[in-house]
Amino acid sequence: MCLGIPGEIVEILPDRDDLAMVEVAGVRRPISVGLVGEVTPGDWVLVHVGFAMSKIDQAEAAATLALLEGLGQAYADELEALAASDIT
Numbered sequence: 001m002c003l004g005i006p007g008e009i010v011e012i013l014p015d016r017d018d019l020a021m022v023e024v025a026g027v028r029r030p031i032s033v034g035l036v037g038e039v040t041p042g043d044w045v046l047v048h049v050g051f052a053m054s055k056i057d058q059a060e061a062a063a064t065l066a067l068l069e070g071l072g073q074a075y076a077d078e079l080e081a082l083a084a085s086d087i088t
Helices: 058-069 073-084
Strands: 005-012 019-024 027-032 044-048 051-056
Touching: 005 058, 005 073, 019 044, 027 051, 027 073, 044 058, 051 058, 058 073
Parallel strands: none
Antiparallel strands: 005 019, 005 044, 019 027, 044 051
């Protein structure tokens, strides 16, 4: 199953405006933000294996995280895939 997990942009990587550091469930990873346009720290995005797929607001992020946590193993698998990803 492929899931988009909400993550918060914590920084834009220096010299790479197409990459940002995102925090998802305590995991920080660089992701590509090229598909969603301009982002700034504090923005929320849906992340799938190293790519931001869309921007969302904080309320939608919280609701989506609550739903995903209820999925159990599928959510754990997606977090594991994110932790293992490296697009740099």
